[in-house]
Amino acid sequence: EPEVTQTPSHQVTQMGQEVILRCVPISNHLYFYWYRQILGQKVEFLVSFYNNEISEKSEIFDDQFSVERPDGSNFTLKIRSTKLEDSAMYFCASSWAGAYEQYFGPGTRLTVT
Amino acid sequence: LAKTTQPISMDSYEGQEVNITCSHNNIATNDYITWYQQFPSQGPRFIIQGYKTKVTNEVASLFIPADRKSSTLSLPRVSLSDTAVYYCLPPRDFGNEKLTFGTGTRLTIIP
Numbered sequence: 615e616p617e618v619t620q621t622p623s624h625q626v627t628q629m630g631q632e633v634i635l636r637c638v639p640i641s642n643h644l645y646f647y648w649y650r651q652i653l654g655q656k657v658e659f660l661v662s663f664y665n666n667e668i669s670e671k672s673e674i675f676d677d678q679f680s681v682e683r684p685d686g687s688n689f690t691l692k693i694r695s696t697k698l699e700d701s702a703m704y705f706c707a708s709s710w711a712g713a714y715e716q717y718f719g720p721g722t723r724l725t726v727t
Numbered sequence: 728l729a730k731t732t733q734p735i736s737m738d739s740y741e742g743q744e745v746n747i748t749c750s751h752n753n754i755a756t757n758d759y760i761t762w763y764q765q766f767p768s769q770g771p772r773f774i775i776q777g778y779k780t781k782v783t784n785e786v787a788s789l790f791i792p793a794d795r796k797s798s799t800l801s802l803p804r805v806s807l808s809d810t811a812v813y814y815c816l817p818p819r820d821f822g823n824e825k826l827t828f829g830t831g832t833r834l835t836i837i838p
Contacts, residue, residue: 718770
């Protein structure tokens with residue numbers, strides 16, 4: 615069964631550093647997403663991406679965040695200057711257009727020290 | 728935008744049937760009801776979706792009464808591996824793709 619993969623599984627970084635989280639969505643999906651989950655809290659939507667542009671973003675997704683699909687397979691989330699409060703589990707997801715069924719990856723645990 | 732309400736937590740013994748009810752009083756005529764599951768330290772996983780009456784798949788059944796103001800997710804003969812958080816998702820606004828997760832129902836299966 616096809617699945618979404620994410621690397622790395624755990625990333626530790628110092629405050630102020632840039633990080634790039636990587637995802638390989640399911641190959642024939644058209645929509646891509648990033649969500650995050652701070653420990654013990656809800657899963658929160660960050661951004662959706664379709665046709666090589668952002669289709670929707672949340673208030674969390676400020677100028678420190680960016681997404682890119684640099685080739686036909688990868689989908690990345692960049693945080694330019696990390697803050698302590700960016701520590702969370704980051705989930706990538708993908709889906710067919712308009713589908714409620716989004717396929718989530720295993721997540722990247724980001725720890726900012 | 729319809730909101731959903733579900734119990735914060737439930738416990739059940741192995742082998743029992745578990746029913747988690749979600750209320751969604753403001754659901755619109757064309758909205759679907761969607762449930763996700765999240766195991767500890769994993770991403771959410773789509774379980775089931777329905778519009779009315781009953782939907783069944785290999786994981787669960789979803790019962791939706793005629794007024795559609797609530798739905799019940801039914802897990803038959805649960806095992807320890809069914810310990811997870813179960814989310815009843817509110818319908819999305821038209822044109823939006825994002826999923827909105829609440830706190831869900833934390834189901835703990837007791838041996």
